[in-house]
Amino acid sequence: MQVTMNVNGESITRDVEPRKLLVHFIREDVELRGTHWGCDTSNCGACTLWVDGEAVKSCTVLAAQADGHDVRTVEGMETAAGLDPVQQGFIECHGLQCGFCTPGMMMTARWLLDHNPHPSEEEIREAISGQICRCTGYKNIVEAIQWAADHPATSEVNA
Amino acid sequence: MTAVEEVPISPAGNPIGFGNMKRVEDQRFVRGQGNYVDDVNLPGMLHGAILRSPFAHAKINGIDTSAAEALPGVVAVLTGAALEAIPRPSLLGDNFAWMPTLSYDTQAVLATDKVRFQGQEVAFVIATDRYIAKDALELIEVDYEPLEPVMDAKRAMDADAPIIRDDKGQTDNSITDVHGDKTWESGNAIGTAEAIAAAEADPDCVVVTQEIMYPRVHPSPMETCASVAQMDKVTGQLTLWTTSQAPHAHRTVYAMVAGLPEHKIRVISPDVGGGFGNKVGVYPGYVLSILGTIVTGKPVKWVEDRNENLVSTSFARDYHMTGKIAATKEGKILAVDVDVLADHGAFNGVAQPTNYPAGFFHIFSGSYDYPNAHCKVTPVYTNKAPGGVAYACSFRITEAVYLIERMVDMLAAELEMDPAELRLKNLLRPEQFPYTSPTGWVYDSGQYELTMREAMRIAGYDELRKEQAEKRARGEYMGIGISFFTEGVGAGPRKDMDILGLGMADGIELRVHPTGKAVLRLSVQSQGQGHETSYAQIVAHELGIAPEDIEVVHGDTDQTPFGLGTYGSRSTPVSGAAAAVVSRKVKDKARLVAAAALECSPDDLEWELGRWKVKGDPERGKTIQEIALLSHGSLELPEGVEGHLEAMTVYNPPNLTYPYGCYICVVDVDPGTGQVKVRRFIAVDDCGTRINPMIVEGQVHGGLADGIGMALMELIAFDEDGNCLGGSFMDYLLPTAMECPDYELGETVTPSPHHPIGAKGVGESATVGSPPAVVNAVVDAISPFGVRHADMPLTPANVWRAIQGRPVRVDLAVE
Numbered sequence: 001m002q003v004t005m006n007v008n009g010e011s012i013t014r015d016v017e018p019r020k021l022l023v024h025f026i027r028e029d030v031e032l033r034g035t036h037w038g039c040d041t042s043n044c045g046a047c048t049l050w051v052d053g054e055a056v057k058s059c060t061v062l063a064a065q066a067d068g069h070d071v072r073t074v075e076g077m078e079t080a081a082g083l084d085p086v087q088q089g090f091i092e093c094h095g096l097q098c099g100f101c102t103p104g105m106m107m108t109a110r111w112l113l114d115h116n117p118h119p120s121e122e123e124i125r126e127a128i129s130g131q132i133c134r135c136t137g138y139k140n141i142v143e144a145i146q147w148a149a150d151h152p153a154t155s156e157v158n159a
Numbered sequence: 160m161t162a163v164e165e166v167p168i169s170p171a172g173n174p175i176g177f178g179n180m181k182r183v184e185d186q187r188f189v190r191g192q193g194n195y196v197d198d199v200n201l202p203g204m205l206h207g208a209i210l211r212s213p214f215a216h217a218k219i220n221g222i223d224t225s226a227a228e229a230l231p232g233v234v235a236v237l238t239g240a241a242l243e244a245i246p247r248p249s250l251l252g253d254n255f256a257w258m259p260t261l262s263y264d265t266q267a268v269l270a271t272d273k274v275r276f277q278g279q280e281v282a283f284v285i286a287t288d289r290y291i292a293k294d295a296l297e298l299i300e301v302d303y304e305p306l307e308p309v310m311d312a313k314r315a316m317d318a319d320a321p322i323i324r325d326d327k328g329q330t331d332n333s334i335t336d337v338h339g340d341k342t343w344e345s346g347n348a349i350g351t352a353e354a355i356a357a358a359e360a361d362p363d364c365v366v367v368t369q370e371i372m373y374p375r376v377h378p379s380p381m382e383t384c385a386s387v388a389q390m391d392k393v394t395g396q397l398t399l400w401t402t403s404q405a406p407h408a409h410r411t412v413y414a415m416v417a418g419l420p421e422h423k424i425r426v427i428s429p430d431v432g433g434g435f436g437n438k439v440g441v442y443p444g445y446v447l448s449i450l451g452t453i454v455t456g457k458p459v460k461w462v463e464d465r466n467e468n469l470v471s472t473s474f475a476r477d478y479h480m481t482g483k484i485a486a487t488k489e490g491k492i493l494a495v496d497v498d499v500l501a502d503h504g505a506f507n508g509v510a511q512p513t514n515y516p517a518g519f520f521h522i523f524s525g526s527y528d529y530p531n532a533h534c535k536v537t538p539v540y541t542n543k544a545p546g547g548v549a550y551a552c553s554f555r556i557t558e559a560v561y562l563i564e565r566m567v568d569m570l571a572a573e574l575e576m577d578p579a580e581l582r583l584k585n586l587l588r589p590e591q592f593p594y595t596s597p598t599g600w601v602y603d604s605g606q607y608e609l610t611m612r613e614a615m616r617i618a619g620y621d622e623l624r625k626e627q628a629e630k631r632a633r634g635e636y637m638g639i640g641i642s643f644f645t646e647g648v649g650a651g652p653r654k655d656m657d658i659l660g661l662g663m664a665d666g667i668e669l670r671v672h673p674t675g676k677a678v679l680r681l682s683v684q685s686q687g688q689g690h691e692t693s694y695a696q697i698v699a700h701e702l703g704i705a706p707e708d709i710e711v712v713h714g715d716t717d718q719t720p721f722g723l724g725t726y727g728s729r730s731t732p733v734s735g736a737a738a739a740v741v742s743r744k745v746k747d748k749a750r751l752v753a754a755a756a757l758e759c760s761p762d763d764l765e766w767e768l769g770r771w772k773v774k775g776d777p778e779r780g781k782t783i784q785e786i787a788l789l790s791h792g793s794l795e796l797p798e799g800v801e802g803h804l805e806a807m808t809v810y811n812p813p814n815l816t817y818p819y820g821c822y823i824c825v826v827d828v829d830p831g832t833g834q835v836k837v838r839r840f841i842a843v844d845d846c847g848t849r850i851n852p853m854i855v856e857g858q859v860h861g862g863l864a865d866g867i868g869m870a871l872m873e874l875i876a877f878d879e880d881g882n883c884l885g886g887s888f889m890d891y892l893l894p895t896a897m898e899c900p901d902y903e904l905g906e907t908v909t910p911s912p913h914h915p916i917g918a919k920g921v922g923e924s925a926t927v928g929s930p931p932a933v934v935n936a937v938v939d940a941i942s943p944f945g946v947r948h949a950d951m952p953l954t955p956a957n958v959w960r961a962i963q964g965r966p967v968r969v970d971l972a973v974e
Binding site for chain 1: 181182184186187188189190191192193195197198200289290379380382383430431433435464465466686687688689853854856857858859860861862863864865888889893895899901902
């Protein structure tokens with residue numbers, strides 16, 4: 001079947017099998033490989049991206065379900081003005097090590113800050129509780145999101 | 160507490176030397192531009208999928224692949240029988256169905272005669288699409304004849320137990336190592352037995368005995384194992400992109416397994432999404448992708464799914480330990496004896512130095528001063544997945560630290576003594592270093608009491624005990640758990656440490672280009688450790704070149720010198736030392752070039768960071784950048800001095816490094832539900848010199864989360880039929896941000912005396928040190944119920960059962 005969706009502002013049309021998962025579609029058909037796959041069971045959140053402004057786990061969404069919708073991935077975070085404050089926060093606070101969970105974490109973090117610009121530590125922890133990181137023990141991820149909340153416009157700090 | 164050296168700052172704002180520096184790697188990762196194995200796509204690439212056994216133990220009477228082969232898109236289906244038919248021109252067997260393990264055992268690439276664990280590789284489908292490959296798995300008919308599975312290590316020892324390794328002509332389930340030994344002992348058996356017997360007979364002494372299970376867990380990196388293999392039939396060149404913590408060692412193993420010439424094999428380990436020991440072993444999937452490209456002539460990608468990762472790749476622990484600790488009633492430890500039954504699964508696939516078949520478990524005497532210690536480890540085969548040394552365990556020091564730290568806490572309970580006081584009475588003293596332990600380790604340096612008192616200061620230990628007493632009086636159950644650990648990391652001295660005969664030394668190469676920019680080529684492999692940043696800092700520290708002017712190359716056997724890779728916290732102790740040594744070689748050569756340029760004797764020069772200058776005439780000198788250009792130019796060099804500015808070295812560590820630390824965990828337990836809440840976690844680590852404190856602290860944070868996970872949630876258990884009960888993240892529970900507290904870190908700095916920059920490995924310290932702190936805290940919390948010990952994981956159900964006084968067997972789903 002043919003699907004058309006807007007990915008990071010660009011209209012994409014592809015023929016896909018109806019059973020194809022959105023995560024595979026984005027990685028293999030759209031060739032945006034920043035969205036990762038980690039568990040198959042919606043537990044790890046490495047595949048988190050946005051569909052119509054909501055953070056979703058793309059391993060449990062079919063590409064066909066995203067037909068006609070807006071998809072935003074980690075590749076869409078950086079703008080001409082520079083890195084998103086969330087991306088900068090992860091660098092500033094050492095919020096990543098192996099980098100595999102990072103795109104999904106950042107997509108959730110951006111969603112959180114768009115809906116709650118000044119979250120408490122508890123609210124941040126709850127927001128990312130559907131995602132697993134094996135490297136950082138979460139402390140620096142929490143601090144990275146707090147940093148982004150404290151620096152809503154950070155293009156001037158981008159090296 | 161620590162003297163932070165003032166270092167100059169580079170034009171890009173980085174420390175020219177040690178200190179916090181933002182990571183070079185992050186620039187690509189935050190943009191989603193990392194390059195992991197599943198991101199590698201080649202023209203014409205095919206996709207492989209593995210059919211796995213649903214049985215833990217079964218005879219294979221036949222496999223029918225015809226329906227799978229007929230499915231459009233399927234290119235080939237490999238079975239064990241097909242691999243047996245491919246002759247292998249190597250010393251390690253005559254066909255491809257079996258491969259050597261890292262412990263000189265054999266493991267089936269695809270099962271031939273029997274399957275020996277649930278999830279074992281049975282057939283390999285190669286198709287044009289990953290969905291079609293998975294579809295084809297459903298069409299393969301395997302005629303299994305189920306056999307009694309052996310899921311309990313104790314049952315494996317029974318005379319009438321089914322024989323698992325009949326392929327090797329075994330008549331029991333014992334494991335014989337390459338030296339011919341069936342048990343592995345260390346320490347002083349007679350002295351320890353006598354000391355314990357004397358203590359038992361002495362009314363002024365106590366002996367505490369406890370069975371302790373360290374259950375099977377799994378490292379579970381976020382990226383599963385994967386490979387892409389490409390054989391160029393014209394040149395005979397095999398390129399393998401793979402999730403490997405040790406690309407060079409893997410290349411050598413492939414040369415041995417496949418009989419391919421080693422110079423025609425290139426192993427590339429691109430960005431690796433976490434390892435934790437899961438990516439040390441050579442798995443059948445990697446070998447099958449290689450065989451797949453040889454058979455089809457096309458590149459073949461294999462990416463395991465999470466279930467495959469959990470049920471088939473390297474597990475960790477599975478140690479049944481019985482400990483005995485003897486002490487005086489004043490709390491002076493006299494002796495510790497340990498008997499271990501080690502469950503190695505169906506193939507002995509542990510990755511550890513050959514001469515250490517139980518890993519470094521015999522460092523279990525710990526951080527305390529007593530003369531008598533002894534352990535005996537008996538390994539057995541069971542119908543479980545192979546592995547055993549993984550999950551940031553520092554070659555089984557995790558098990559050792561857990562054992563001694565639980566025993567010391569139980570001794571404290573027996574003596575009705577504060578566990579902090581008991582530890583302080585027995586800790587090694589600074590003047591005892593270098594200290595030779597009762598099992599033969601030579602600890603390099605330590606100021607144990609200083610570190611422990613720092614942890615107690617941060618925790619506010621006395622206040623916590625007061626709070627606990629007040630809460631107990633109110634019927635609230637708060638627990639405080641301490642662990643003090645010592646690790647030996649950085650394997651290791653070549654004279655007695657090797658894996659498959661490959662000595663554990665690491666090569667490194669440093670080239671300074673004419674303009675003074677440098678490239679450093681490493682044998683070790685980052686899986687998130689940030690080597691591209693911290694290794695540049697080591698060179699910067701030695702040569703004064705700004706870190707941003709140093710490119711660190713790793714993860715490609717064609718571009719880097721040989722070495723054994725990254726696991727067992729060995730990068731900094733071995734390759735980090737190599738980076739300092741190779742920089743010093745360059746610096747020595749730079750001195751000769753500078754002397755020629757300045758027309759003076761090299762002896763007249765002295766070093767300041769980044770520059771050789773004339774003694775007594777500091778205006779006259781040459782910077783390392785000037786020297787780099789001179790060394791590539793037409794300057795006449797002294798006899799014997801070649802042009803250019805580069806060096807290589809192979810670092811053979813004289814000893815391990817011995818990082819240590821003191822952790823304090825504070826928990827609250829709900830006695831009604833058994834729910835444990837980790838409220839605080841204090842970690843004071845001493846890993847000697849810290850190259851990049853930010854990275855060190857990040858690794859400690861990650862290890863503390865591991866410890867919370869293992870202590871409270873994580874478990875690979877099996878039912879009686881051999882079904883793995885931890886086969887997905889819905890059953891294998893990993894800690895999230897909700898279960899982890901805001902860690903409180905501290906440090907002391909006691910440099911390693913034999914490491915060129917005084918650094919010690921730290922990557923696994925927190926994973927090793929934190930589980931006993933959590934368990935000690937939980938047991939402390941529920942001790943009013945008469946609980947002395949409870950095995951991990953301390954899930955609500957297990958804590959509740961312990962409170963009720965009901966025994967818990969955690970590793971099997973039986974009551």
